[in-house]
Amino acid sequence: MGSLAEFCPFCNTADFRTHVDASCRYSEEFTNIYYDCMDKKRRNLMRLYLDKATLVWNGNAVSGQAALGDFFESLPSSEFSIQTLDCQPVHEQATQGQTTLLVVTAGQVKFDGQKQRYFNQNFLLTAQASPTSDQPVWKIASDCFRFQDWSS
Amino acid sequence: RGGRMSRGPFRGPIYYDGPARQQRPRGGQMGGFRGPGPGPRVRFEDNYVDVTMNSGSPQDGSSHRRLKYDKKWLLTALQNLCSVPFTPVQDLTDGLNVVFLITGIEESNALKPIQVHVCLSIKPGRQVIVLMNPCPPPAILNTQLKPEDIEHLKQCMAKRFDGSQRALDLNNIRTDPDLVSQNIRAILSRKTFMDAVVKIIEENIPELVCLNLSNNKLYKLEDVADLISKAPHLKILNLSHNELKSEKELDRLKGLKLVELWLDRNPLCDQFKDQLTYISAIRERFPRLLKLDGHDLPPPIVFEVVSPTTTPPCKGSYFGSEEIKVLIMHFLQQYYSVYDSGNRQPLLDAYHDGASFSLSLPSSQNPNRCSLREYHKDSRNIKRLKDPSTRFRLLKHTRLNVVALLNELPKTQHDSASFNVDVNTYTTTLLSFTVSGMFKEVDGKSQDAVRAFSRVFIAVPAGISGLCIVNDELFVRIATTEEIQHAFAATAPTPSSSPVPTLTAPQQEMLSAFSLKSGMNLEWSQK
Numbered sequence: 045m046g047s048l049a050e051f052c053p054f055c056n057t058a059d060f061r062t063h064v065d066a067s068c069r070y071s072e073e074f075t076n077i078y079y080d081c082m083d084k085k086r087r088n089l090m091r092l093y094l095d096k097a098t099l100v101w102n103g104n105a106v107s108g109q110a111a112l113g114d115f116f117e118s119l120p121s122s123e124f125s126i127q128t129l130d131c132q133p134v135h136e137q138a139t140q141g142q143t144t145l146l147v148v149t150a151g152q153v154k155f156d157g158q159k160q161r162y163f164n165q166n167f168l169l170t171a172q173a174s175p176t177s178d179q180p181v182w183k184i185a186s187d188c189f190r191f192q193d194w195s196s
Numbered sequence: 197r198g199g200r201m202s203r204g205p206f207r208g209p210i211y212y213d214g215p216a217r218q219q220r221p222r223g224g225q226m227g228g229f230r231g232p233g234p235g236p237r238v239r240f241e242d243n244y245v246d247v248t249m250n251s252g253s254p255q256d257g258s259s260h261r262r263l264k265y266d267k268k269w270l271l272t273a274l275q276n277l278c279s280v281p282f283t284p285v286q287d288l289t290d291g292l293n294v295v296f297l298i299t300g301i302e303e304s305n306a307l308k309p310i311q312v313h314v315c316l317s318i319k320p321g322r323q324v325i326v327l328m329n330p331c332p333p334p335a336i337l338n339t340q341l342k343p344e345d346i347e348h349l350k351q352c353m354a355k356r357f358d359g360s361q362r363a364l365d366l367n368n369i370r371t372d373p374d375l376v377s378q379n380i381r382a383i384l385s386r387k388t389f390m391d392a393v394v395k396i397i398e399e400n401i402p403e404l405v406c407l408n409l410s411n412n413k414l415y416k417l418e419d420v421a422d423l424i425s426k427a428p429h430l431k432i433l434n435l436s437h438n439e440l441k442s443e444k445e446l447d448r449l450k451g452l453k454l455v456e457l458w459l460d461r462n463p464l465c466d467q468f469k470d471q472l473t474y475i476s477a478i479r480e481r482f483p484r485l486l487k488l489d490g491h492d493l494p495p496p497i498v499f500e501v502v503s504p505t506t507t508p509p510c511k512g513s514y515f516g517s518e519e520i521k522v523l524i525m526h527f528l529q530q531y532y533s534v535y536d537s538g539n540r541q542p543l544l545d546a547y548h549d550g551a552s553f554s555l556s557l558p559s560s561q562n563p564n565r566c567s568l569r570e571y572h573k574d575s576r577n578i579k580r581l582k583d584p585s586t587r588f589r590l591l592k593h594t595r596l597n598v599v600a601l602l603n604e605l606p607k608t609q610h611d612s613a614s615f616n617v618d619v620n621t622y623t624t625t626l627l628s629f630t631v632s633g634m635f636k637e638v639d640g641k642s643q644d645a646v647r648a649f650s651r652v653f654i655a656v657p658a659g660i661s662g663l664c665i666v667n668d669e670l671f672v673r674i675a676t677t678e679e680i681q682h683a684f685a686a687t688a689p690t691p692s693s694s695p696v697p698t699l700t701a702p703q704q705e706m707l708s709a710f711s712l713k714s715g716m717n718l719e720w721s722q723k
Contacts, residue, residue: 060593061588064587064588064591065584065587065588068578068584068587071578072578072579098620098621100514100618100619100620101508102507102508102509102510102511103510103511103512103513103514103616103618104508104511104514105514105516117504118504118508119504119507119508120503120504120505120506120507121503126579127558127559127579128556128557128558128559128577128579128671129556129577129578129579130554130556130576130577130578130669130671131578132552132554132591132667132669133552134626134654134666134667135548135550135551135552135654135656135666135667137548137550137625137656137666138625138626138628138654138655138656138666138667139625139626140625146628146652146654146667146669148556148652148669148671150556150558150650150671150673151559155507156503156504156505157504157505157506158505158506158507162558164630164632164650164671166620166630166652166669168620168621168628168654185621186620186621186628187620188618188620188630188652190510190616190618190630190632190650191510192648192650192673192676193676193678194510195510195512196678
């Protein structure tokens with residue numbers, strides 16, 4: 045076990061703590077931006093996704109920026125209200141060293157033409173180096189969304 | 197306008213002789229007039245009172261003594277002397293100069309009604325000088341039409357109404373003999389008249405379809421706008437030969453569903469550089485317009501911007517591939533059979549050494565949170581939780597800590613038939629999927645309470661047939677009544693009797709390709 049601990053940076057508590065703190069901040073900031081974009085600047089939403097990102101929306105799979113752009117255009121205007129937010133740093137072994145966050149949200153959404161509904165959503169965010177700043181640019185690698193009452 | 201002297205209607209001199217109660221009989225054009233009453237003795241010359249039509253400045257007041265006079269007397273005197281009746285409208289007297297606004301005086305050589313500003317300037321021993329200055333109507337003018345005038349107006353409008361066409365012709369109505377003979381000056385550019393017209397329409401002919409307001413000196417449409425609600429069927433409107441200066445004035449009529457409009461001979465028409473710009477500016481206000489200034493317009497191009505109001509239909513599980521489906525279903529069956537067994541310790545084998553787990557609940561709006569109480573202490577909602585230490589503490593890290601918490605959570609029975617799985621991502625090193633479904637609590641205070649959950653698993657490949665969990669996030673909520681009705685409907689196989697599906701050769705091969713050496717924990721053997 046000892047040797048394994050060396051390889052796993054996440055087992056080093058000090059670093060892990062910092063990582064968790066940072067993850068919380070990033071995920072809060074990200075969700076603010078994401079849902080604001082979703083509600084008010086829908087056309088810009090696809091820019092938050094990686095080129096090869098995938099979205100599974102109530103069982104409908106959409107991948108690639110172009111398809112994502114079309115998909116978001118086809119959705120009615122929205123009003124999101126996020127009530128729950130949780131996040132975890134994703135283990136390095138799964139991501140081959142690429143810093144990734146798991147962000148989990150829950151709340152309510154009202155799409156134009158529909159009644160308000162509860163939903164669950166989660167994202168995998170990956171950090172990409174930014175040419176213009178020290179801070180990484182977070183992009184959505186995958187997105188999974190479902191209404192809690194999707195089957196009704 | 198400037199510098200011209202005109203006789204105007206005042207023909208006689210006025211003698212001011214104090215407050216007058218005796219009045220000279222009307223009609224006298226020449227001759228003096230001695231007004232009785234207190235006041236300075238003023239001698240008047242035996243002349244016409246010349247009326248200057250340009251704006252004269254009031255007489256220099258310094259040489260005048262303050263004089264007492266009776267305004268009413270003065271006005272009456274003026275009225276008696278004036279060959280044309282006038283109406284004092286507003287008293288703007290300032291000190292020495294008696295100033296009235298009067299309406300209704302017409303220049304003798306033009307049938308143009310003007311409003312004049314009469315300034316009576318009194319000098320002791322001098323004649324009363326009447327200075328008449330034309331001026332625009334004052335902003336606040338509370339002149340109501342008399343009921344008999346309204347009646348005459350109504351009669352006049354009735355004559356001008358064509359019932360078969362539902363058309364009302366008010367072209368140049370101020371010159372209508374019926375009104376002029378009654379001394380009614382139907383100046384539609386004035387609010388009182390336009391309001392009266394609109395009211396008569398509202399009360400008598402609300403079905404009006406066609407209205408002609410041409411040649412009425414209209415410079416604004418503010419009062420015409422009332423027709424939007426009072427004459428909702430109005431489709432044809434003639435505003436030609438008026439004084440409308442800008443197409444923006446038409447914004448006030450935007451509610452009218454006009455099909456035909458006349459605007460020619462208004463100053464606004466000259467504002468446009470070409471016909472097309474003119475047409476499009478007018479059409480902007482009246483998209484249904486088919487005829488403008490008598491010309492047919494090409495049919496409008498209407499872009500209907502359709503905003504979506506439906507979301508794509510919701511579907512069930514999305515696995516992405518059959519192989520992944522088998523892999524995941526296999527995993528879930530094993531996982532939950534342990535999870536529901538009453539002892540979750542064996543789950544250690546399912547988790548990576550450096551695994552993380554956290555739990556979240558719906559944010560509580562309901563203060564009465566007796567449900568889900570057992571989950572509260574471990575609930576990690578960073579929207580509510582701001583303290584970094586608490587945030588850190590509630591994220592369980594390393595499999596020992598993860599499973600320790602799992603063992604504390606209420607004992608459960610999951611309804612595998614209710615499971616829905618969405619596969620988010622699948623690479624050579626990572627498989628991320630979201631399971632949602634129902635379970636019930638099998639003991640404790642909330643026995644038989646039905647819950648719904650949404651759980652994200654992130655796993656790395658482990659061995660040949662398994663997955664090794666690195667991240668696990670569980671969201672639990674109370675099930676809705678509808679969900680409860682449908683839950684546990686199918687007879688779920690008991691864990692002990694369920695056959696473990698064997699993987700076919702191609703599936704095994706695929707899993708080998710997927711797996712990397714993990715070396716981190718024991719291969720999770722099939723039970």
